[in-house]
Amino acid sequence: MKIAIVCYPTFGGSGVVATELGLELARQGHEIHFITYRQPVRLALLNANVHYHEVNVPEYPLFHYQPYELALSSKLVDMVKLHKIEIMHVHYAIPHAYAGYMAKQMLKSEGIRIPMVTTLHGTDITLVGNHPHYKPAVSFSINKSDVVTSVSQSLKDDTYKLFNIKKEIHVIPNFIELDKNTNDPNIPCHRSAMAKSEERIITHISNFRKVKRIPDIIRIFYKIQQEIPSKLMMVGDGPEKEKAENLCQELGIQDKVIFFGNSNEIDKILSYTDLFLLPSETESFGLAALEAMAWGVPVISSNSGGLPEVNFEGLSGYLSAVGAVDEMAQNAIKILKDETILSEFKKNALQVAKRFDIKNILPLYVALYQKAIKKH
Numbered sequence: 533m534k535i536a537i538v539c540y541p542t543f544g545g546s547g548v549v550a551t552e553l554g555l556e557l558a559r560q561g562h563e564i565h566f567i568t569y570r571q572p573v574r575l576a577l578l579n580a581n582v583h584y585h586e587v588n589v590p591e592y593p594l595f596h597y598q599p600y601e602l603a604l605s606s607k608l609v610d611m612v613k614l615h616k617i618e619i620m621h622v623h624y625a626i627p628h629a630y631a632g633y634m635a636k637q638m639l640k641s642e643g644i645r646i647p648m649v650t651t652l653h654g655t656d657i658t659l660v661g662n663h664p665h666y667k668p669a670v671s672f673s674i675n676k677s678d679v680v681t682s683v684s685q686s687l688k689d690d691t692y693k694l695f696n697i698k699k700e701i702h703v704i705p706n707f708i709e710l711d712k713n714t715n716d717p718n719i720p721c722h723r724s725a726m727a728k729s730e731e732r733i734i735t736h737i738s739n740f741r742k743v744k745r746i747p748d749i750i751r752i753f754y755k756i757q758q759e760i761p762s763k764l765m766m767v768g769d770g771p772e773k774e775k776a777e778n779l780c781q782e783l784g785i786q787d788k789v790i791f792f793g794n795s796n797e798i799d800k801i802l803s804y805t806d807l808f809l810l811p812s813e814t815e816s817f818g819l820a821a822l823e824a825m826a827w828g829v830p831v832i833s834s835n836s837g838g839l840p841e842v843n844f845e846g847l848s849g850y851l852s853a854v855g856a857v858d859e860m861a862q863n864a865i866k867i868l869k870d871e872t873i874l875s876e877f878k879k880n881a882l883q884v885a886k887r888f889d890i891k892n893i894l895p896l897y898v899a900l901y902q903k904a905i906k907k908h
């Protein structure tokens with residue numbers, strides 16, 4: 533199949549999922565065209581099956597807001613015609629599903645019919661899309677998609693609750709490529725540079741937005757390090773980072789917390805991590821937690837949104853109510869203080885992650901693509 537993938541090219545989970553999906557489809561022989569405003573961060577190499585088309589939005593002083601949707605829909609029309617693309621898969625409803633629908637209409641007027649798959653990722657529904665300024669456009673473009681998928685049952689339920697959706701929503705969970713973690717001999721372990729051998733390593737990775745409850749992470753770690761020699765790796769960047777750095781100073785733990793900023797070395801960091809923290813206010817799935825589990829890292833998370841579909845209580849880690857910092861710290865200590873318990877959790881985290889192997893998930897998307905193309 534010739535497939536256009538529209539996504540955000542940033543470090544966010546939706547862009548990562550879209551990129552990894554496209555790369556795996558390309559490995560299976562499909563022709564993939566990524567269409568976005570910058571080369572996606574996880575897209576290192578382009579080849580005969582992997583193409584990237586940049587959406588350019590010319591700056592024009594008349595416009596207070598530059599019209600990205602317009603440029604994206606025009607680019608989609610041009611690329612579909614040029615490369616004879618058979619299906620569009622847009623990740624994140626805003627504004628991708630809207631631009632995709634416009635592209636479909638323009639192509640239809642030229643006699644070209646192409647189906648559109650929209651994957652809902654979370655914040656496009658629960659935080660941003662639900663805002664009255666966007667809601668009618670988001671509802672409309674979801675209802676006009678040929679196929680709609682969501683990354684968890686929880687997000688599916690939220691979508692039906694928050695919008696007037698008439699379409700069936702297919703739940704296709706996010707995935708990880710497990711082979712990469714076990715087979716890559718080129719990942720050197722720099723554990724010794726980060727922590728002493730007797731110290732446990734605890735990690736958080738996110739875009740440091742409010743929804744991630746960054747201060748909770750610092751406070752959980754504060755309690756852990758009082759009982760267990762440990763270091764905290766804070767990976768990512770965003771509006772809450774400075775506040776977190778200040779809180780570490782305030783609590784006197786600045787020497788035990790390393791702020792990495794955005795990193796392309798997630799695999800290296802996870803390879804020596806002992807515990808992952810994700811106490812988010814809401815999380816449609818929690819891809820970062822799954823990526824940690826794929827490295828055999830247990831997870832302490834909140835129990836909100838789709839997290840219980842990924843992190844299994846008492847097996848891959850523990851889940852607590854949002855904001856239950858004390859309980860989360862106690863559970864973390866329970867896992868970390870005993871070598872046997874820790875290695876059992878590590879083993880189980882990897883076992884749970886295996887359920888989300890890309891090899892199991894990819895056929896679900898392929899089947900939906902084939903059905904949609906056939907129907908058109």
Ligand code: GMT
Pocket residue numbers: 543544545546547549624653654655656683706739741743814815816817818819820
């Ligand atoms: O977590 C974020 O803020 C980024 C956001 C995104 O759109 O990239 O992540 C969402 O999509 C990810 C991939 O499907 C999910 O794993 C995240 O749980 C989801 N974030 C939220 O629901 C807050």
